[in-house]
Amino acid sequence: MVRSISLFNTLARKVEPVAGASDQIRIYTCGPTVYNFAHIGNLRTFLFQDLMKRTLRAAGRNVRHCMNITDVEDKIIRDSQKDLPADATNEQRHGAMSTLTVRYTQAFLEDLETLRIQRPDVMPRATDHIPHMIRLVKDLEAKGLAYAREGSVYYRIAAFPDYGALAHLDKEGMRQGASEGASGDADEYERDAASDFVLWKAVKDGEPWWDSPWGPGRPGWHIECSAMGIEHLGEHVDIHTGGVDLIFPHHENEIAQSEGCLGHRWVDAWVHGEFLMVEGEKMSKSLGNFFTLRDLIEKGVDPIAFRFAMQSNHYRKLYNFSFEGLKAAENALKRIRAFRRRMEDEGAPAGQGEWKEALDPRQRLAQAREEYWAAMGDDLNTPEALAALFTLISDLNAHDDRVALGREERDEVLAFLDETDSIFAAWPKETGSLDAQVEALIEARKAAKTAKDWPEADRLRHAIQALGIVLEDRKDGSVGWRRA
C-alpha cells in the first residue's frame, strides 16, 4: 500500500505532497564536514532525515538517498595542516588531510550505526569528484555565469535572476553592511560584486591543491554538492535536505550552480530541519554545553532514547535539549516496549475492576493505524502520530486486563508495532536468549517461590538483577524478563 506523504517545502513555503509521479524518490542530503566528531545538533538533522526517509519507505515509496562527505574545506585544512612544515609537498598535504577525514568519516559512520540511522545508498566524497566539479565550473564559465580572477573562479549572481528565491531574500532590502566585515576573505575585492561567491579557489601557501584550467587550487564549498548531486542522482532531485542554516547561502548557491548549468529546475522540494538548543542556550564549545554522541553515552544516556527524543518532537521546531527531556523519552520508550512484550506473551486471565468502555480490538487498531499515518503523512507530525500509538496502548492494555486478546489479535498488534518501529527504530522485537547461569537462577527462584521461601526468592531476584536482567512475575505464575 502506498500512502501519501507531504512535506514542508522551503521553496514554496508550504506543505506539499511528495511528488507521486516518479517511482523512485531521489533524495540528496548535505552530509558532514569530517574534521571532528558530529555533535548532537548535527545528529538531530541526520535523525530527521532518517525519519523522513524511513517514513517514505514505510509509506511504500522507493528511495535512493545520496549523502555527501565533505572532505576538503577550510576547517579541515586548518586542522590537518597545522603540524606540517612550511615546505611540505602537496602530496604530504593531501596525505595529512586524508588521514584526518578518514578518521572522522569512520567515526561518523559509527554514530549512524549507534543511532540506527539507515546508511545512505551512496556516500560520495568531495575529493573523489574534483574532475566533476571542474567540469561544472567550466560549463558555468562557458555560459557566462562564472568568471575567473587570478586563479579563482566566481559565480556571477547578477546573471542568475532567480537568485534568492529559496531564502526569499529581497536584494533591495538587504542591509548594505550585512555582508561587509562578515568575511575576512582577502579575495573579496577581486569579485565583480560582493555577493558573488567562489566556485574555485586559487591555492594559498600551506594548502593542498589540485590542478585545474585556472591553475592550482581547490573547490569552493558549494560546488561539491551540485557536482555530486548531478553525478549520483541525475539532473533531477526530488528532495534535498539539510539544516535550516544551509538555506542561505549554501542551498541558494547550489541552485544557482546546478540550475545555471542544467538550464532547468533541479530540485522539487527543499526540506530543512530546525536547530537544537541545549538547556535553553545556544550550543557552543565556550558555554561547555557542546555534546557529541560519545559524550552522551559516557554519561550513561541510551542513544536510542536520544533518537526518540529527537524524533518525538517536530523536526521544524527548535528543540531544547535537556537531560530531563532525555529521561522522559526513556520512560516513554519503556511503556511502548513493555506493551510489546505483553503482546508477545499470551494473555493473562481476566482481571477485575472498572472498565471505561468495551471496544473491538481490531477496529481500534485500524483506527490507530489511520490516525498514525494521517499524522506522519502531514509533514511528519510525530507528536500526533505517537499520540495515536499511546492511546492505542492504553486502550488495549485496559482491554487485555479484562478480556485477554487472542493470539491472532496480538499478532496484528505486533505487526503495527513493527510498522511503527520501521520508522522510529526504538521498540524492535527483542531477541537474544539468557545464558545458562541466569536460566539456572530463574529456576532456583521458581522453586523458592513454590516453597514460599520469600527471602530466598528475593535474594535470587537481586542476584539476577545484578546480571542485568529484570524479572517480571505474572498473574498466571509465569516469569518474564527484560534487560535492564
Next chain:
RNA sequence: GGCGCCGUAGCCAAGUGGUAAGGCCGCAGACUGCAAAUCUGCCAUUCAUCGGUUCGAUUCCGAUCGGCGCCUCCA
C-alpha cells in the same frame, strides 16, 4: 533596515472559528509475598498580554511584552 519563526498545565507537546490530543513527572485507589507491569480516578473554566472581527477565538486581524533565526563560518 529587510525577511521569518516562536510563546498551550511542573516539564515536553499536538491541535482547531464551536468550546483544550498525547507523553513525562506527581497525587489517590486497585492488583500484588516483594518487585515490575497494568488498570481506575485526579492533574489548563484555559491556550503570553491587551484590543478588534464574529452568534462564538487558543485558533482570524491589530498592538504590546518576551524568546529566537537568517541577510554570504555553521546541522
